[in-house]
Amino acid sequence: MNGAQSLIRTLVDSGVDVCFANPGTSEMHFVAALDTVPEMRGVLALFEGVVTGAADGYARIAGKPAATLLHLGPGLGNGLANLHNARRAYTPVVNVVGDHATYHKKYDAPLESDIEAVAGSLNGWVRTSGSTADVGADAAAAVAAAQDPPGRVATLILPADVSWGDGGAPVPPVPPRTPHAVAETTVKAVAELLRGGERVAVLAGGPACHEAGLRALSRIATATGAKPFLETFPARLERGAGLPEIERLGYLAEQAAYQLEGVQHVVIAGTKAPVSFFAYPGKPSELVPEGAQVHTLAEIGQDVVAALESLADQVAPDTEPVLQQAKRPELPTGPLTPQNWVEVIGALLPENAIISDEANTSGLLLPGATSGAPRHDVLTLTGGAIGQGLPVATGAAIAAPDRPVVALQSDGSALYTISALWTQARENLDVTTVLLNNRAYAILRMELQRVGAESSGPKANSLLDLSTPDMDFVRIAEGMGVPATRATTAEELAEQFRAALAEPGPHLIDAAVPSLL
């Protein structure tokens, strides 16, 4: 058994049986070894940002990591932006990055590159397999490291000769740690705070955005009057009819300030104290109101759900959570607007859907329109590196072949990883992409004002404009094998969205939604 075979066998034994891949020469033995381990599914992408974003989306839904297969430093570099997003989502990912043969590195061949430096920038786990005999153990360690709470990006660098050498052996899985429990004294202290009569906000994140956490949060809020919030960009948010609807903290500092106004204490549960996404001249970075105290119920990686449940049992023993009633917007009519397109989605979102939300400014009104839709998951842009939406939708669809995936994708962000559409076509995935085509980097138009860049003129504005030339996403999608249509009215969007959902395989709707801003 060569190194590559022992690697794949160990990955499969450890529960990692999907590999998103964009291989090169140094990964050819890994590719060849796929045929010897039938349980491993290889999914080809045409760009590494699709590979890594898909691995992120896969793990957010599957609850376990996928592997990636990347080609030396440049391949890892191409995948870095979506690994950054995965890192911010605490998504477990196992990168396998091929490298030159160990004895070849000293020659500084054209593709020689500092893979460890690039991987190291992710603050995750990095190891270079030094010998074929070690590959199995390294692979098992990588999977365990990726899953160690709260989850991280683990990168295993595999030199070509280590991969092709003989003497590999699979290694049994290393069970990942479970999350550390929160001390009972910590829970008690927060319970006392909540009983103290002062104005408290509870900001929860990570696994607290799933059903059990939401139910506990709702009970706590209902019984104590505390204001519950979820982090701005959850990795996976469960919502819809039958679940508590908890507000997310706003992206803009002004929104967050409004939400937290008058609060004397902020309890943090499974996330970080809120900070502004960017700094703005003369504005504070911290979003906790001045004078308010911050209390930590659960650090990131601790068992936040158990802590919230324990807290709820103390402060709200007889309180039931408030559940969102089923309600849908009426189907709207007329030319598409920032308001009516979200009503179409709210009116028609199918049962058990997964939304990959990279609608950015076009999606500001989305939460209100979908809160009473059938239960669904929302996967958000956790790290701010745009170009995540289509790959995450792709990976989510691989993880849940029986669930409809809806990608809400703004135009400016789409082009970074547009070839995700080809992988969706290749794998015949049930992904419906609604491409929100406002022909601009609309968020940057807003940010240009917000940073106080007053001297901006036509050259600056031209750099935020995507209408010269207009992109025709119908042709782009069709060129990649995805059937596509164009919608300019709410009626057309509704009809096309229904039709896309009804037919298996990927679809794209180029929706001419004007900018909100």
Add this chain to the structure above:
Amino acid sequence: MNGAQSLIRTLVDSGVDVCFANPGTSEMHFVAALDTVPEMRGVLALFEGVVTGAADGYARIAGKPAATLLHLGPGLGNGLANLHNARRAYTPVVNVVGDHATYHKKYDAPLESDIEAVAGSLNGWVRTSGSTADVGADAAAAVAAAQDPPGRVATLILPADVSWGDGGAPVPPVPPRTPHAVAETTVKAVAELLRGGERVAVLAGGPACHEAGLRALSRIATATGAKPFLETFPARLERGAGLPEIERLGYLAEQAAYQLEGVQHVVIAGTKAPVSFFAYPGKPSELVPEGAQVHTLAEIGQDVVAALESLADQVAPDTEPVLQQAKRPELPTGPLTPQNWVEVIGALLPENAIISDEANTSGLLLPGATSGAPRHDVLTLTGGAIGQGLPVATGAAIAAPDRPVVALQSDGSALYTISALWTQARENLDVTTVLLNNRAYAILRMELQRVGAESSGPKANSLLDLSTPDMDFVRIAEGMGVPATRATTAEELAEQFRAALAEPGPHLIDAAVPSLL
């Protein structure tokens, strides 16, 4: 004057007046400042790999750096693969990477990332501007560092508050060093070697691939019988009728071994001793024949052209270079083949063209068909990170608006940076892309065999196949605003190539050239 304004003013004063940009919020003051320095041209791209590849192509033709504008670590990551290629080309590039405000970094906001680590992997020049007053000097130093022979990637990290702060001032240019001269004793020693009657090969690279170097090489070879070769992947190769035609060393180790067979001495001039692109089981990494001695005439970054000319004056004082006669292939007919498509290019290549060559396996027969075409430049894939061709063509066209640019682009490589087409349309660049659509990662099919991966089966082969679904590059190009046609015969390719060259602005021809392998 704020920091951004002093930066742009200093760049312009230092000769850097084109900035390829994909900005975000942290770069908004830089974007706004473009309107205050009219000499700086901002060129928008939709993906950072296009930005960095265009900066590479620009500098290879302009002979001076462009700036890039990138958004924190993820933006730099997306640009990393083509910066790797630029590094291997010794292309001067000045990256400006926006970062969070200095006081905001400690909050670990979602886009916080280790920019220095990623930039450091390029072995170039990296500096973070610490204060607004320093920005001008930092910018001048970055331009000088980028141009310091042989050329490198310089990365200036610009925190948002340093950019928006007051107190910036432009700084005069720092003159870059000129290349170090080669010692006369070194030239004399090589001259003696060449007179010694043993079998010598001279392998030249870098600036030696331009006219003066080629003429000197040809004189040396003609007078002494030494075998002249050029490095496998020159950054910029001048060739065609009226110039000496010097063979490039082959990509495959077998080719190189054949070319160097029987050689007792290898003289290296402005490049490195040749090594195999990848390692292969049981095959040597070094391509210099066993027992042959390596002599260095000029290190990379030394004045290789002057050294070759001095050498020629010593060993070939009365010898003229052998110049390629003008000759073109006949226009072929019939269905497209790996042979006849290159004849079409050779028959019709316009005067003074620039070829961006990422044809990979499809282009193996290209040099023979174009050697006697009118004089032209060839820009090759220097670092092996595919996805360079379309961006490099884009940047070259910005640098030379009066020259026709021909991008020879294989299908597998095209999807990494396909949105370069949109920038070509936006800027109305005279780029004609011939998209060589063999529906496969053909080079990997070859490599899968060459690495000895014998156990490969249907799963492995599937990962190298791009035909499920077929990509329709006509639609993709049209979707990005580039007129496109499809050619299946040599006659169609000739007609469409002629028409594309005759009409201003970008065009794409989806050429159904079957795989050679």
